[in-house]
Amino acid sequence: MRDQQISELTTNRLSLYLRFLTELDGKGVESVSSKVLAEQFGLNAALIRKDLAHFGGFGVRGLGYVVKDLRQQLHSILGLDQKLQVAIMGAGNLGLALADYQGFGQEGFRIVALFDTEAKKVGMRSRKGVLIRHSRKLKTVVRREKIAIAVIAVPAQEAQQVVNTVVEVGIKAVLNFSPGTIRVPDGVKLKNVDLTVSLESLSFHLADRQGGGVKWGI
Amino acid sequence: MRDQQISELTTNRLSLYLRFLTELDGKGVESVSSKVLAEQFGLNAALIRKDLAHFGGFGVRGLGYVVKDLRQQLHSILGLDQKLQVAIMGAGNLGLALADYQGFGQEGFRIVALFDTEAKKVGMRSRKGVLIRHSRKLKTVVRREKIAIAVIAVPAQEAQQVVNTVVEVGIKAVLNFSPGTIRVPDGVKLKNVDLTVSLESLSFHLADRQGGGVKWGI
DNA sequence: TTTTGTGAAACGCTTCACAGCT
DNA sequence: AGCTGTGAAGCGTTTCACAAAA
Numbered sequence: 001m002r003d004q005q006i007s008e009l010t011t012n013r014l015s016l017y018l019r020f021l022t023e024l025d026g027k028g029v030e031s032v033s034s035k036v037l038a039e040q041f042g043l044n045a046a047l048i049r050k051d052l053a054h055f056g057g058f059g060v061r062g063l064g065y066v067v068k069d070l071r072q073q074l075h076s077i078l079g080l081d082q083k084l085q086v087a088i089m090g091a092g093n094l095g096l097a098l099a100d101y102q103g104f105g106q107e108g109f110r111i112v113a114l115f116d117t118e119a120k121k122v123g124m125r126s127r128k129g130v131l132i133r134h135s136r137k138l139k140t141v142v143r144r145e146k147i148a149i150a151v152i153a154v155p156a157q158e159a160q161q162v163v164n165t166v167v168e169v170g171i172k173a174v175l176n177f178s179p180g181t182i183r184v185p186d187g188v189k190l191k192n193v194d195l196t197v198s199l200e201s202l203s204f205h206l207a208d209r210q211g212g213g214v215k216w217g218i
Numbered sequence: 219m220r221d222q223q224i225s226e227l228t229t230n231r232l233s234l235y236l237r238f239l240t241e242l243d244g245k246g247v248e249s250v251s252s253k254v255l256a257e258q259f260g261l262n263a264a265l266i267r268k269d270l271a272h273f274g275g276f277g278v279r280g281l282g283y284v285v286k287d288l289r290q291q292l293h294s295i296l297g298l299d300q301k302l303q304v305a306i307m308g309a310g311n312l313g314l315a316l317a318d319y320q321g322f323g324q325e326g327f328r329i330v331a332l333f334d335t336e337a338k339k340v341g342m343r344s345r346k347g348v349l350i351r352h353s354r355k356l357k358t359v360v361r362r363e364k365i366a367i368a369v370i371a372v373p374a375q376e377a378q379q380v381v382n383t384v385v386e387v388g389i390k391a392v393l394n395f396s397p398g399t400i401r402v403p404d405g406v407k408l409k410n411v412d413l414t415v416s417l418e419s420l421s422f423h424l425a426d427r428q429g430g431g432v433k434w435g436i
Numbered sequence: 437t438t439t440t441g442t443g444a445a446a447c448g449c450t451t452c453a454c455a456g457c458t
Numbered sequence: 459a460g461c462t463g464t465g466a467a468g469c470g471t472t473t474c475a476c477a478a479a480a
Contacts, residue, residue, distance in 0.1 A: 006426070008419060009449075015418040019397065033461065041399060044451055046464090053463055061462045062458040078418045079425025086417070093345070097315030102373075103397050103414050108421065127311070149420055155320070173420040179237065179321050181259060189423040191416050196321050198409050199304070200233040200296045201226060202367055202391040203326065205407040207297025208224070227471075251439065262473055264442090271441055279440045279479040 010051050014074055016041060017048070018107075021071040033064035080108030085147045087171075089162050090154035091116035091124075091132045094177060098151060100128040112145045135162075139169045152176040163190075228269050232292055234259060235266070236325075239289040251282035298326030303365045305389075307380050308372035309334035309342075309350045312395060316369060317348040330363045353380075357387045370394040381408075 020040055024032060034052075038045040052059065052070070055077055059065050075081065086104070088095045091114040098104065099111050114132045116122065122134045133141060141147065150166040152159055152174060159178035166174060173189045176182050179197075184190045238258055242250060252270075256263040270277065270288070273295055277283050293299065304322070306313045309332040316322065317329050332350045334340065340352045351359060359365065368384040370377055370392060377396035384392060391407045394400050397415075402408045 006422075007449075011419045011422045012415050014422070015412075015415040016399070018418070019414070020399075035461080042401075045461095046452070047450060049462060050450085050464080057463065059462045060458070061456075062460050064461065077422070077425075079421040080418065084417075084421055084424070093315040093318045097311040098413075100311045101413065104417065107414060107418065109417055148424055149417065173424050175416055175420060181234070181238075189420055191420055193411055193413075193416060194233075195316075195319065195411070196237070196325060197230050197233040198393055198411060199302075199322065199327055199367065200236070200298065200325065201229045202393060202407055202409055203297040203302055204224075204229045204232070204295070206302070206366055206391050207295075225471075253439080263439095264474070265472060267440060268442080268472085275441065277440050280438045281480070282439065 004054070006054060010054065011078070013041070013043070013048075013051055014078060017051070018071065018074040018078065021067055021074065024067050025071055029067055031060075031064045031066050032070075034059075036064075075108075078108075083108050083110050084149055085110055085112045085145050086149045086151060087112055087138075087142065087147045087166075088114045088130075088151045088153055089135070089166065090114075090152065090158075091118075091121050091126075092153060092155075095151075095153035096126045098153060098177075099126040099130040109149070112147055113141055115141075135165070138165060142166075142169045142171065147171065149173045149175065152178050152182075154178060156180045222272070224272060228272065229296070231259070231261070231266075231269055232296060235269070236289065236292040236296065239285055239292065242285050243289055247285055249278075249282045249284050250288075252277075254282075293326075296326075301326050301328050302367055303328055303330045303363050304367045304369060305330055305356075305360065305363075305365045305384075306332045306348075306369045306371055307353070307384065308332075308370065309336075309339050309344075310371060310373075313369075313371035314344045316371060316395075317344040318346040327367070330365055331359055333359075353383070356383060360384075360387045360389065365389065367391045367393065370396050370400075372396060374398045 017037060034045040034048040037048045058070060058073055086109050088099050088111060095114055099114050104111060111130050114126065114130050115135045115138055116132055117135045121132050124132050150171045152162055154162050156178050159176065159180060160182055163174060163182050163184060167184055167188055172187065174184060176190060176192045179194055182190060235255060252263040252266040255266045276288060276291055304327050306317050306329060313332055317332050322329060329348050332344065332348050333353045333356055334350055335353045339350050342350050368389045370380055372380050374396050377394065377398060378400055381392060381400050381402060385402060385406055390405065392402060394408060394410045397412055400408060
């Protein structure tokens with residue numbers, strides 16, 4: 001398998017499946033069918049089978065999927081076997097909140113450092129103890145701590161510059177929270193979380209009253 | 219126009235166009251072509267024309283779009299003419315950070331209140347002064363302040379319950395930051411921002427090295 | 437000439453439907 | 459019988475290509 005490219009829509013769903021499988025495993029459930037998964041997420045069962053079949057048939061016909069095995073497989077497929085180190089750029093409100101956010105540490109990520117250029121913040125820590133370092137130290141820390149992902153939580157006007165810097169020191173994956181268009185070179189994966197876009201999308205639907213059927217996003 | 223349903227992909231892009239138009243207007247630029255917009259966002263020019271044509275042809279052939287007019291139109295289409303009131307459920311790290319987040323207040327939203335069930339938090343304020351109220355007061359405050367959007371920033375295990383409550387008091391738009399599957403009735407618009415899914419998507423691409431071309435998401 | 441607005445074609449994702457395995 | 463894996467159909471989105479307008 002793995003003949004086609006895996007779309008982002010698929011990887012997002014894999015992530016959801018993994019979370020649910022972990023929950024099922026915790027409850028001692030041993031197997032699960034695509035039908036049950038489909039009901040859980042409001043998706044079509046065939047879609048779930050296709051998502052999983054991309055990586056080789058680990059289903060059992062007549063039975064479904066073995067929860068423990070599938071969980072392990074997805075964990076590995078999503079690259080969560082080696083705990084990835086994450087740096088957060090910008091120790092403002094949002095950066096500090098993200099540094100302490102429970103969900104981040106959960107599955108396979110570790111927040112190694114916050115970076116900021118403001119001298120008076122440097123040396124301080126988030127509530128949960130993540131150290132704020134000066135952005136000058138980025139290169140050294142990224143190399144020493146093997147940081148793989150940068151989260152951008154700086155004001156919009158600084159964002160492109162900060163992204164350029166993290167790309168220069170060799171980071172290949174960027175999660176951007178700042179609004180506006182960011183450019184990265186080929187080979188670097190950028191994911192945008194744009195809070196304004198999200199809110200304005202809700203605003204549109206409130207203004208528009210287009211029927212209002214519900215979709216089970218992301 | 220407006221014969222078809224407008225997809226979420228389209229509304230997300232409208233939001234991006236609006237932000238850029240505001241920037242252009244600030245710089246005194248008077249008109250802009252779909253080609254320039256396309257380059258800015260890494261999109262196809264025809265797509266941008268289609269997006270805008272849904273709402274009636276406000277382009278000028280041979281010239282492009284008049285920045286001020288188009289900005290005004292998009293602002294109105296996105297429902298930003300009346301400032302929408304927003305409540306944040308959960309005054310933890312994330313809730314407090316979101317309450318103070320600059321980008322939120324910017325375009326047409328006002329954070330009216332934070333809600334929490336923890337007695338010792340009630341009565342306190344975020345750094346920028348948003349009051350924390352007890353969740354019991356939700357119904358009263360939503361009605362008095364005409365709150366239209368709820369942002370969910372509570373732990374995963376409470377999220378569905380909290381969403382049920384905000385839906386009961388009449389809120390029709392929910393921005394959910396908590397991980398896991400949330401269900402809302404028809405007529406309520408739900409948008410999920412799932413930080414774990416975002417990070418795991420990056421992790422997948424780091425593990426997979428599938429070429430790595432860049433897409434200009436959201 | 438430049439650039440919009442838009443049918444038609446191309447593409448990608450999802451759903452259907454069923455053969456095949458347990 | 460139950461459920462997966464998958465080719466084919468269906469559907470939605472994007473791109474192409476060009477007529478029409480300024």
